[in-house]
Amino acid sequence: MAPLSVKDILLFHKIDRIVYEKFVAHGTESGTARNAVALFMWLEQLGIDMIFQIMQIINPTVIFTLIAEADAVLHCLRQDDGQSSYTEIPTINSLAKNSLDINFFNFHKDVIVRGLAQILDGIGRIVFDDHLYELLRAYEFEEAAARANSSAVRPAVPLVLTTLYDPASGVPSSEDARSMFITFSKGIPIKRDEIWEHFTE
Template identity: 50%
Template sequence: MAHPTVTVGDILLFYKIDRAVYGKFVNGGMEPGIARKAVAIFMCLDQFDMDLVAQIERITDPTKISQLIAEANTVLHHIRPNNYPINYNEIIPLITSLAKNCLDICLNSNKDLIVKGAAYILDGVGRFVFDDHMYELLRTYETKKAMARAILRVAMPVVSPEVAMLWAVMPVVPPELATLYDFAANAPLIEDARSTFLTFRRDSPIREGDILEYFKRWGSDDCIDRLIMSGPGTSKIYGKMVFKSDTYISLLLNGSEQPVQYFINGKPIWVQKYVTRVVVN
């Protein structure tokens, strides 16, 4: 089905409230990369009729904003894979109180859809919604347009329309804003850039099928391209897992530069960003 004609500027205007929440988090001290992920999750939760973004945007109390940021970090921590239900009413009381419907049930029951939805947002409209340069272009353009319209309102009753139009020159839409928005997914990055390195204990091997099931249950059936496991002899003590998008890795590791430990059927597995090995001759 053909998509409607939508420009990048249209996208920015449509998501102005989401952008305002992102700005609220960053101004409150949240690292921009973390803030992008948090807002993307709230945007996705709104697809479950939570109405969180609009409620958060209305909050101006600095103490509550600080609490929102702390609770958003908690959501990002627990949106990663785990094997147990979480009482979100206890650990994020302010955010759950803002939600239109039961957030606790939604987060516990729909984690795979939320992760997939957040990744889709970050790889799609998020490329522009969270881009400071694009929003500065929009702000400047909208300001100039408002000034031109104000001049017209003042001038039209006292001069001819032709003269009024000379006084009030409407700004030209910047090319970046006039560009048609491409609804198609981004071209995938090279494999290594969207891969993780996995390590296991030699005395606690984990079957390939169990690894794939665990992470697909977290991020959706189509979030992984492939898994390669290897090691000395017949031992499979490390592997490389290639995701469809590096955004899944960002959500999985949540900014950690160190290996993050998970447990699959009670057995530990360590996950970290894959680093391309450079061979020097």
């Protein structure tokens, strides 16, 4: 698979970002919104698709209830005894179209916590980065304007958006930070100076 750029990650997770912004717009603290969306992203990895449905919710009461239920699940995951003031999560359950309750999350706590940490420390560092999304939006606006004016000159993609994403570290890696492994034939020896000269031309 070809390496993905930061722009590719942002475009792929655009719906996740829309849901995050919806939660924040309804008064949810950004950290709580981020963790709730990460929980829904983790459920998507299990095949429990909810993000698209959440994006379409317009009723503020349903949104507040959904956020409260997600926060209750996250609270349960943080507790050693797995206790929560919520015993049922009907909004999440109805969106999941599966039988999900607090016991499911409590039983799979270790796996879920590791999965959430991978999301938040990996792609989450890009998906929930306000600055990167502002750059993407500005670029898309300029590109649409250039297309509408039939301009032959397209705007350049901001350099930070073209940076390759390194899933191992969870952060973008610049081209200068990459390594290359080179082998040489013993039959045709090459001197150190020749190698240096080749790569510095």
